[in-house]
Amino acid sequence: MLREYILIALNNLKRRKLRSWLTVIGIVIGISAIVSLTLIAQGTENAVNAAFEEFGTDVILVQGGTAFGPPTPGEYGLKNRDINFFESFGETDIVIPYVYDTQEVEYKSEKKYPIVYAIDTEFWAEFLGRSNFEVERGRNFQDGETGSVIIGWKLNHDYFEKKIDLKSRIKVGGKTFKVIGIYERIGNDADDTSIAMSIDDARKIFAPANKVTGAQIIVKEGVDIEKFAEELEEDYEDYRGDKNFILSTSTAILEQINNILGIIQYVIVGIAGIALIVGAVGIANTMYMSVLERTKEIGIMKSIGATNKAIMTIFLIESAFFGVVGGIIGSIIGILMALGAKYAIEAFSPGLPFLILIDPYVVGGAILFSAIAGILSGILPARAASKLNPVDALRYE
Amino acid sequence: MTNPIISLKKVWKIYDMGDSKIYANRNISLDINKNEIVFIVGKSGSGKSTLLNMIGSLDYPSRGKIFLDGINISSLTESDLAQIRGSKIGFVFQSFNLINSMTALENVMLPMTFQEIPVEEKIKRAKKLLNKVDLNHRLNNLPTELSGGERQRVAVARSLANNPEVIIADEPTGNLDTKTGKMIMNLFNEINKEGKTIIIVTHDLDLVKRTSEHKIYKIVDGEIN
Ligand SMILES: Nc1ncnc2c1ncn2[C@@H]1O[C@H](COP(=O)(O)OP(=O)(O)OP(=O)(O)O)[C@@H](O)[C@H]1O
Ligand SMILES: [Mg+2]
Numbered sequence: 001m002l003r004e005y006i007l008i009a010l011n012n013l014k015r016r017k018l019r020s021w022l023t024v025i026g027i028v029i030g031i032s033a034i035v036s037l038t039l040i041a042q043g044t045e046n047a048v049n050a051a052f053e054e055f056g057t058d059v060i061l062v063q064g065g066t067a068f069g070p071p072t073p074g075e076y077g078l079k080n081r082d083i084n085f086f087e088s089f090g091e092t093d094i095v096i097p098y099v100y101d102t103q104e105v106e107y108k109s110e111k112k113y114p115i116v117y118a119i120d121t122e123f124w125a126e127f128l129g130r131s132n133f134e135v136e137r138g139r140n141f142q143d144g145e146t147g148s149v150i151i152g153w154k155l156n157h158d159y160f161e162k163k164i165d166l167k168s169r170i171k172v173g174g175k176t177f178k179v180i181g182i183y184e185r186i187g188n189d190a191d192d193t194s195i196a197m198s199i200d201d202a203r204k205i206f207a208p209a210n211k212v213t214g215a216q217i218i219v220k221e222g223v224d225i226e227k228f229a230e231e232l233e234e235d236y237e238d239y240r241g242d243k244n245f246i247l248s249t250s251t252a253i254l255e256q257i258n259n260i261l262g263i264i265q266y267v268i269v270g271i272a273g274i275a276l277i278v279g280a281v282g283i284a285n286t287m288y289m290s291v292l293e294r295t296k297e298i299g300i301m302k303s304i305g306a307t308n309k310a311i312m313t314i315f316l317i318e319s320a321f322f323g324v325v326g327g328i329i330g331s332i333i334g335i336l337m338a339l340g341a342k343y344a345i346e347a348f349s350p351g352l353p354f355l356i357l358i359d360p361y362v363v364g365g366a367i368l369f370s371a372i373a374g375i376l377s378g379i380l381p382a383r384a385a386s387k388l389n390p391v392d393a394l395r396y397e
Numbered sequence: 398m399t400n401p402i403i404s405l406k407k408v409w410k411i412y413d414m415g416d417s418k419i420y421a422n423r424n425i426s427l428d429i430n431k432n433e434i435v436f437i438v439g440k441s442g443s444g445k446s447t448l449l450n451m452i453g454s455l456d457y458p459s460r461g462k463i464f465l466d467g468i469n470i471s472s473l474t475e476s477d478l479a480q481i482r483g484s485k486i487g488f489v490f491q492s493f494n495l496i497n498s499m500t501a502l503e504n505v506m507l508p509m510t511f512q513e514i515p516v517e518e519k520i521k522r523a524k525k526l527l528n529k530v531d532l533n534h535r536l537n538n539l540p541t542e543l544s545g546g547e548r549q550r551v552a553v554a555r556s557l558a559n560n561p562e563v564i565i566a567d568e569p570t571g572n573l574d575t576k577t578g579k580m581i582m583n584l585f586n587e588i589n590k591e592g593k594t595i596i597i598v599t600h601d602l603d604l605v606k607r608t609s610e611h612k613i614y615k616i617v618d619g620e621i622n
């Protein structure tokens with residue numbers, strides 16, 4: 001019998017095509033917002049996780065400075081004896097100290113002040129493997145190499161008026177260096193304008209001999225990194241005598257970021273949910289109008305034997321239809337929007353693998369959700385229709 | 398005496414308008430036997446439609462009891478009432494009351510939908526009924542594409558859809574010219590011969606005179622005398 005009622009309901013919707021579609025649009029907006037934003041949020045999470053996977057889960061990062069934030073360029077908060085301290089633990093595999101600062105860089109008499117960072121060339125491969133940098137053209141540092149730099153993608157493009165290329169010579173802090181490598185594009189200016197050199201060179205130009213900005217501690221395989229990090233933090237505070245450093249593990253950072261992303265996702269979906277509520281109010285409005293317009297028809301149906309339940313069913317099918325169709329169209333548009341965002345983001349920052357998975361739970365859930373929203377918004381109007389007194393309804397003009 | 402198919406026992410319909418009360422029907426008792434044609438006549442506002450609606454189980458009496466086929470319909474729930482109305486009673490109204498978005502055939506099929514009759518059966522019966530009222534060439538027309546007489550014939554066909562025992566008609570010829578009205582009346586006579594009980598509200602006394610065997614109830618100010 002439901003089939004018959006569906007036919008009656010569809011017939012009614014067809015009679016008011018324009019209004020039916022306008023009502024559907026209200027739901028489409030809400031659902032497409034929910035679907036696209038959820039998929040994009042998931043994609044962001046995937047991208048962040050992928051980036052951290054590259055960084056590795058065996059790294060403890062110690063940065064000197066204050067306990068409240070990462071060091072600013074030119075701040076050297078760790079002493080060389082701190083590095084020896086980190087190395088003394090059995091859990092430690094290697095320690096990679098690094099420095100960074102903004103430096104005057106001159107090329108064909110144009111001067112700029114990008115970030116220059118430096119590490120021991122001995123650890124170059126270890127370091128690079130855990131970073132999002134990748135040398136696209138040229139080569140990496142060799143062990144003990146000095147007088148060479150690897151430059152960010154933008155320096156090879158439009159950072160300076162004249163393009164810097166492999167084998168170009170540039171002045172960093174007044175000293176001349178040869179460009180031996182160019183990084184792949186990362187997508188943010190800070191990274192794409194940076195310059196890398198050996199820590200020995202950096203010490204000749206700007207870095208103090210006995211201090212560094214921070215250090216990456218790579219732990220041995222099988223070490224419980226969170227537990228070790230906790231121990232290390234306590235011991236190191238004792239050793240230093242102050243708390244002016246930040247010690248973090250990639251897993252802890254990842255957890256934090258994922259927490260933040262999770263909150264953002266809830267906020268976004270909450271806002272999209274409001275759009276859906278507006279759509280649902282639209283359905284209720286349309287349904288009430290429909291009940292009013294069809295009062296006489298409801299009276300006729302009752303006079304030829306329609307029970308309250310039958311009338312209620314017909315009206316609920318109509319409002320559910322708004323929800324289901326709005327949900328399906330909204331999901332399709334939402335997926336397209338998410339894919340559009342993916343291509344936009346990837347064009348903007350090519351290094352970031354922005355993976356949009358068309359999660360069947362998200363799509364199915366959105367359609368189910370909007371069908372339920374449709375039915376819920378139809379309940380009161382449908383009840384009003386079914387409760388009409390047949391004699392009064394028949395007299396209604 | 399045979400059991401009456403419809404029996405009214407001291408039926409009142411009172412509309413409470415707050416400060417005043419309208420006594421639309423007062424203390425009406427009557428029996429209608431199977432296969433009778435009954436006319437209810439009276440002035441406008443005398444309470445004819447009110448009475449007919451209660452007989453047709455569209456409305457509850459304020460006081461008194463109404464029996465249809467021995468069932469006290471004044472004590473039934475709304476959904477039971479709808480069920481009885483759909484299966485035992487067929488309505489014909491002055492203003493046709495067809496559903497304008499449905500074709501003649503669909504209009505005649507609709508009462509059967511509410512009785513959960515299978516589709517093929519519905520189509521077969523609806524076609525047969527439309528054929529009976531001479532409309533087999535108008536099956537797929539919408540009511541707006543039909544003349545008044547044709548619409549009323551669709552309505553008569555619809556009233557017969559679930560093969561009810563009683564046909565109730567409120568001024569069925571009121572919107573029709575004399576000739577078309579006569580045609581509808583002939584249809585009722587024919588249906589009556591097939592065994593149906595027919596109750597007609599009218600103030601067309603010519604219509605009454607031309608009907609061979611019938612009963613007349615005159616209603617004055619809500620009362621039958
Ligand atoms: N829902 C209602 N509320 C209040 N009064 C009503 C209602 N329905 C009918 N009445 C009153 O009851 C009385 C009888 O009305 P009814 O419709 O039965 O008259 P009728 O005999 O069918 O008249 P007509 O020949 O004009 O159709 C009238 O005075 C009418 O105003
Ligand atoms: Mg009347």
